[in-house]
Structures are given as structure tokens and as C-alpha cells.
Amino acid sequence: MNILGNSIKEVRKSKKLTQKKLAELTGFKQNTISNHENGNRQLDEGDIRIYAQSLGVSPQYLFDLSKPSSVDFSAPTSSIQTIYDELTPPRQTKVLTYAEKQRDEQRNEEETKTNEVSEAIQLYSYDYYDHPASAGTGQYLNDVRVERIELPVDVDADFVIPINGDSMEPDYHDGDLVFIQTSVDLNDGVIGVFNYNGDAYIKQLFIDKEQAHLHSLNAAYKDMPITPETDFRIIGEVVDLYRG
Template identity: 65%
Template structure:
């Protein structure tokens, strides 16, 4: 239906006079009469309502503007100079409408590919964020294992920390010093699996004469010693007189980026 027909039908159904609908819609009685007759009194041409008029009628009918527009005939004209953004065409739509069908198909195919790429990028970003925010909890000994001159590991406080990596480990400790560079740096966190028996060449944490060290265990035919990866540090021999205990094996490390 045309706007005037809808308006008159609504007033009749709800037994509203023009004066009553004037109060509901903020339109004048004379303009409501013109809309319902759909004829300009001077030019005798059909009335072309503005979007503002449609909004006021929708208000009077107590429905949304969009619902009222959906009820109108497809050929119902609305003043172009009063058309809001939601009714106006985008530049892309305007260009598309001017193209011939074969070229429209090309534009549509390209647009679909662009949309697919955009959705894939958004999904990738979501996955990346999900990976970053997934945290795993570990026991954390706040006293460092020395990659240098030794640190006491007795009576250290155990806390719980969360890290964005999943490692099969019994606890985590920080490293202090540079004796295990270039593989391990001061401030790195190392994941430890407790063990009392380690093989030759394994990196572990050891209690050496009361101090805790992160070193490489080397076992020769004649001797055993703790080896630093940094050549500036001397090997630490393990003898029958050494107070020596294996704390555990280093199975992974975490370094802040």
C-alpha cells in the first residue's frame, strides 16, 4: 500500500480521528488529509513524503520506521534530499548497479574472495589471542638456580605461577648468572622434572656443597664434573668429598619475549 492508504487504514482500524492522530504524530491535520488523498491540492500530483514524515507516522502508529517502510509498496517514492544514510545507496552499490550483468558477476566473485580472506584473518586473530591467553599453572621456587657462583636452595618459598606454555614438569625456577650462555640466560625460567639419576650430558639442577647450580652433568671413565656452557667458567669436579645431590633435569625453558 501507499503511505496514505496505510495511514487511513490504521486510523479506521483504531477509530482515530485526524485530530487524534495529529497529536500522536506531530503532523498537521491538513497534511494528513493530503497524504490520505495522495494528491497535492494545487499540482494534483501524488504526494512524495519525506523520511521525516515517515518517522512521524511510524511514531503515531507506535511501530518502528523500518517496519513502516517494509509495509509500503516498492514504488512508494520518498524525497531523495531527505533520505537518511540507511536508505541511500553506498558508492559500491551505485557502481555495481551501473555495470552490465557479466561485469557484475566479476565484482561479486571478487567481493566474495575478499570477504573469505577477511573472515579467515579474523579467525586467525581469534586463534592467536586464544593461544596467548591460555595459561598453565606450575609450582614456582622463588630462589634462583645459579648459572654462576651458586645459590642456596634450602628453605625456599613455593608459589604458584601461570605461564602460556604446557610443559610436563614438577616445578619452575629462575636462572641467575651467565655461566650457561648462550643457551640459558639470566632471568630465564627453567622447567624441572625431579630425578635422582641423570645420564651423561644432561642439563640439570644440582646441589653442590650446599648451593644450587644449573649445569651440564659430564661423566667420564675417571671422573664426573659439572660443566658450564660458557667457556669463561671452570668445570666443577665431583669427588667423594663433594656434598653432591641431583635435584632434577631441565626439560624446557621459558623466556619473556
């Protein structure tokens, strides 16, 4: 019965229906429809009747569409269809078996090439704190458990953390990963990660004669003054970013 999955998919696409829309028409879940179409879940007689009614065709139509003779060969391969039609059913089966073997070999070759490309990409391991530095309202960073992350870039950094918020746009976006070199002393104008009253922020440090402050690249955010009363600590300098 699984061969009917392609028939259902073919009719659904011909009627310009998404799996989501067909789910609404049949009452099946979308993942159930996907499994039926891909042959990962068995179809029973009741399922076939529901699909046929929802697609506006007869159950027999779905069966007929699944037969080898109903395969739609494109114009460049019309000669293949002609030869196929001239064969008796036993020989047609042999042709289909050979074609399926060639298809499977091609898929294996393509998968092997994909794996070879993936293996060629060198990955580098970093300490990773799965707790974002805020480009906005602040995030607490202390006592966060360190993990390991692998990325396809080689950066001289002590650890990596994600960014949360938009206060450092357009240079840094929500979800970016930033590479940090720990430091206790940063120069004027450097972008870093700072502990400000218990929360971790990614900001640009400005130091002038009157008062130092943390600056956001996004003009919608106000500067954060650093006063003698501020619980302030430099965590490190942002030396690079990764946007996957």
C-alpha cells in the first residue's frame, strides 16, 4: 500500500495543495501525511478513501496512478516510454528493477560526495557559555556552566557566547556568536562584554575625562554611565563574530 504515497503526493501537488492544507481536509496530522507520502507509514483502506474524497478523485484513480504504466516520462525520454510500453509485464518489471537500482546507486554517490564535502570542512572547538550577552536589557553571566562548541572558523579567543537583542545593530545581530578574549583592561572605543550591575552586556566602551560609559551602536538605546557606585567589571574584548 505504500506505493500509493507517491500517487497522493502527485495529486496533491497537481491541485496546488500544501501538506498543511491537505491535513485540514483529511483530518490527519501534517507529519502523518508526510509519512504516508514518503512510504514511512502504512496506508489502510480507510486512509485511501479519506485521501481520495479530500482530493476529489476516486480510490481507483490513486491505484491506477501508482501503476508503472502511469509513470510520466518527460519529452527527452519519450523513447524509453515507447520501448517500455512494448514490453510484456515481466520484462517491464525487469526494466523498473534496473532503473531503481541505478537510481539508488546515484543517490548513494550523491550522499558520498556530500559527506566528503562535510568532512573537508575543518571545525574548531571553543568554550561556550550558553547564556547570551545582552545587546539590550542585560543578561546575567556569572556561574553559567561552560560547554564546548565547534565552529568552522579559527579565532584566537578564550570563549564564545551568543548575543541577545538589537542594541548593537547594524554590526551585531540577535543570535550572532561572538568570540571573546578575556581582559581586565580595554582601550577607549573597544567593543567588549561587560558585567554591569550583575548583568552581562556587549557594548562599546567610551572613556573620557568626565565619565566613562557603555555605548550602543543602535541609536535607539541610551548610553549606560559608569559611576563609582556602578558594579562594573570588564569580562573581555569582542575579537570576532560568527553568523551561521
